[in-house]
Amino acid sequence: MLLRTVRISLTFILVLLAARYAHADTIPDFGAGIQETLRSLQPAEWKPFKAGSHPALTLGGRITLKECQSYPYHDNSSGELGFQRLASDLVAGLQQGLQCLAGLGPMGRLHPYHEQNAHRLIGLLNDDTGKVLRCVEDRTFAYAVAHPAEFPGAGHEILIDTYRISGFLSRKFDRATYRDFFNLSEPLIEDHLTGKPLHVDGMHRYRNLPALMFHEVTHWLGYEHTNLTADVVDLYETCCFAGSDHISDAAINRGFQQRACGILKDPEVWQANQSSRKKLWYSKGYYRLKREIRKASD
Numbered sequence: 001m002l003l004r005t006v007r008i009s010l011t012f013i014l015v016l017l018a019a020r021y022a023h024a025d026t027i028p029d030f031g032a033g034i035q036e037t038l039r040s041l042q043p044a045e046w047k048p049f050k051a052g053s054h055p056a057l058t059l060g061g062r063i064t065l066k067e068c069q070s071y072p073y074h075d076n077s078s079g080e081l082g083f084q085r086l087a088s089d090l091v092a093g094l095q096q097g098l099q100c101l102a103g104l105g106p107m108g109r110l111h112p113y114h115e116q117n118a119h120r121l122i123g124l125l126n127d128d129t130g131k132v133l134r135c136v137e138d139r140t141f142a143y144a145v146a147h148p149a150e151f152p153g154a155g156h157e158i159l160i161d162t163y164r165i166s167g168f169l170s171r172k173f174d175r176a177t178y179r180d181f182f183n184l185s186e187p188l189i190e191d192h193l194t195g196k197p198l199h200v201d202g203m204h205r206y207r208n209l210p211a212l213m214f215h216e217v218t219h220w221l222g223y224e225h226t227n228l229t230a231d232v233v234d235l236y237e238t239c240c241f242a243g244s245d246h247i248s249d250a251a252i253n254r255g256f257q258q259r260a261c262g263i264l265k266d267p268e269v270w271q272a273n274q275s276s277r278k279k280l281w282y283s284k285g286y287y288r289l290k291r292e293i294r295k296a297s298d
Contacts, residue, residue, distance in 0.1 A: 030115070034098045037122050038091055046080075057083040062125070063090070068135035072209055073166030086133065086160075086213075093210035094217065098122065100240035107239055107261040113270035117232075120221055130155030131220075133213075138163040138170055143206050146219035158216045165212070167205030168197040204246055204297075211241035227287055229278040230269065234290060235260045246297035256293055263289070 041060040057065045057080075071082035072089075096105065101118035103109035125131075132155060140161045147157045164170070169182065171193055178184045182200055184192065192198045206212055215237045223232045238244060238260035243253025263269065269280050281287055 030102045030118070031099075031104055033122055034095070034102065034104075034118075037098075037125055038095055040126070041087075041091060044087065055080075055083075057087060059087055059090075062128070063131045063133065066132060066134045068133070068160070068162075070137070070162050071135050071160065072162060073205070074137045074162040074168075082135075086135070089209040090133065090213045090217075093212070093214035094125070096210060097214035097218070097236065097240050101236065105240060107257070108265075110239075110261065110264040111267055111270040114236075114264055117218075117221060121217065124156075124220060132157045133160060134158070135160045135162050137161065138168075138172065140164065141170065141172075143212060144216045146216040156220045158213075160216075163197070165206040165209070167199055167203045169200050169203050171197065206245055208241055208245045211237050211245060214240070227290055229274070229281045230263070230286070231290060235264055238289075238293070239264055244293050244297065247293070249296075252296055256289070256296075259289055 041063065043060055045058045045061070046055045047058065054067060054069055057068075059065070065083050065086050068086050069079050069082045071086045098118050098121065099105045100107060101110065101114045101121075103115060134157060136159050138161065140159055141164075142161065143165045144158055144160045147159075169192065173181075175189055178189045178192065179186070184198075184200070188198065215233055218233050218236055225231055225233060238256055243257045247253050247256070263286050266284075269277055269284070269286075272280055
């Protein structure tokens with residue numbers, strides 16, 4: 001029954017998303033390739049990944065979700081439904097992100113450089129290298145961390161910190177940091193370290209989880225965060241997923257989304273070699289986008 005429920009859920013979300021991007025037929029081969037890749041992830045199999053441990057959910061025999069019974073937020077334990085929610089968020093993020101890079105999304109055609117990245121990502125999702133999404137609690141200082149394969153044939157992994165994406169303050173800092181940086185009183189520090197975790201100003205509960213999943217998967221292509229040149233991962237999330245998750249004002253987000261998509265369409269930037277792209281990143285003032293998004297964050 002659980003397996004049937006997961007299959008129904010993934011099939012339903014694919015139908016909804018396919019309807020949303022019905023105009024994908026303008027590039028039928030590419031659109032069909034994306035849909036076939038996502039359909040291939042529908043067969044879901046429950047199996048233990050270690051004797052006596054929690055089960056894992058494997059999608060299409062290629063992507064395994066581990067220890068995600070408390071996804072998305074560690075305080076909302078949902079058992080097997082946590083795995084199902086993560087599977088749906090992953091599929092939704094891949095659908096929207098790949099459609100966007102292929103030029104089939106609402107923001108229109110990007111530079112062909114990004115269509116090639118969509119092809120690369122589809123190839124990666126369809127190959128036999130191991131791919132794991134593992135949920136952890138308060139083990140990273142980010143919402144999620146992607147580990148690209150270190151050499152051909154090696155596995156890829158994403159760690160999703162259900163503590164951080166739920167907006168809780170990490171328990172890993174020393175007391176001086178809680179006192180001097182977060183301005184917590186000694187009683188609050190003690191409560192935080194020994195009792196219920198705290199929400200404090202600046203701790204953000206991530207809302208667009210499909211965007212977060214696609215953001216992390218694009219790291220598997222080898223891109224890292226930088227402001228020295230084009231930050232492809234941040235540009236993709238901002239353009240393809242309607243701005244920043246940290247900004248609630250829709251009008252402000254539309255402006256940032258349009259700017260990010262404009263950068264992704266700039267032929268001069270994406271036809272340049274790495275050295276020239278770095279110079280263009282500064283001469284065109286594109287480096288300001290990330291700073292301004294951070295400044296406008298809630």
